[in-house]
Amino acid sequence: MIAIDVLTLFPESLRWLSETRPVRNAIEAGELSLRAVDMREFGQGGYRQVDDAPYGGGAGMLIRVDVVCAALEATYGTAADRVRESRRVAVLAPVGRQFSDAVADELRGVSELTLLCGRYEGFDHRVHEHLANDEISIGPYVLSGGEIAAMVVVDAVCRKLPGALGKERSHLEESFSAELHGGLEYPHYTRPEEFRGWRVPDVLLSGHHAEIERWRQQRSRERSAR
Numbered sequence: 124m125i126a127i128d129v130l131t132l133f134p135e136s137l138r139w140l141s142e143t144r145p146v147r148n149a150i151e152a153g154e155l156s157l158r159a160v161d162m163r164e165f166g167q168g169g170y171r172q173v174d175d176a177p178y179g180g181g182a183g184m185l186i187r188v189d190v191v192c193a194a195l196e197a198t199y200g201t202a203a204d205r206v207r208e209s210r211r212v213a214v215l216a217p218v219g220r221q222f223s224d225a226v227a228d229e230l231r232g233v234s235e236l237t238l239l240c241g242r243y244e245g246f247d248h249r250v251h252e253h254l255a256n257d258e259i260s261i262g263p264y265v266l267s268g269g270e271i272a273a274m275v276v277v278d279a280v281c282r283k284l285p286g287a288l289g290k291e292r293s294h295l296e297e298s299f300s301a302e303l304h305g306g307l308e309y310p311h312y313t314r315p316e317e318f319r320g321w322r323v324p325d326v327l328l329s330g331h332h333a334e335i336e337r338w339r340q341q342r343s344r345e346r347s348a349r
């Protein structure tokens with residue numbers, strides 16, 4: 124069981140993910156709880172301001188540290204800087220460590236995870252320094268917000284939870300799995316056997332399980348070597 128809270132200015136962005144398999148399966152199986160916390164509710168002043176201009180000048184706005192503190196304190200009922208003592212609190216940011224299957228495995232073992240989604244130019248750095256204990260990037264490019272990154276993390280972690288993929292065992296022999304020695308998955312084909320002259324490889328139609336397995340491992344090795 125893993126409880127994931129996503130702090131965001133766009134809580135509705137998570138709805139599709141949570142209503143769609145396999146995330147929905149994991150929630151229904153009691154293996155995952157997924158909650159969106161609307162940081163806008165903790166905006167300061169009459170206008171519920173969540174962002175402000177950077178000290179030292181420069182383009183863009185930053186999400187304020189006091190807003191994130193208020194959201195954490197209301198959500199967990201403890202001092203914001205102590206929340207990270209009992210759970211993983213990860214800022215989604217291009218400067219974070221690179222997300223991978225190994226990081227998904229690691230996070231799957233964490234029972235309580237909070238994902239902080241930035242917008243604009245990101246968070247006041249004191250959020251990284253004093254409130255979080257992890258920083259995750261989903262890749263070397265810049266997105267407009269942390270929501271898509273949070274969904275990537277939730278989906279990849281969720282696939283590893285019991286009950287998420289049903290009885291298919293499809294995640295066992297998947298890209299990056301131990302069964303494929305950490306390599307990439309082999310190609311798959313389905314009906315029709317021939318379409319516009321494009322044929323399915325004969326070996327897959329042969330019924331020889333050992334040969335099929337050899338062919339798959341070989342294709343997996345070739346792909347992984349690229």
Ligand code: SAH
Binds near residue numbers: 214239241261269
């Ligand atoms: N000024 C920042 C980019 C801010 S992008 C920089 O130059 O590094 C706005 C928000 O989108 C970030 O706060 C972060 O939460 C999210 N984001 C953008 N790219 C991301 C990535 N590759 N991985 C994870 N989150 C990302």
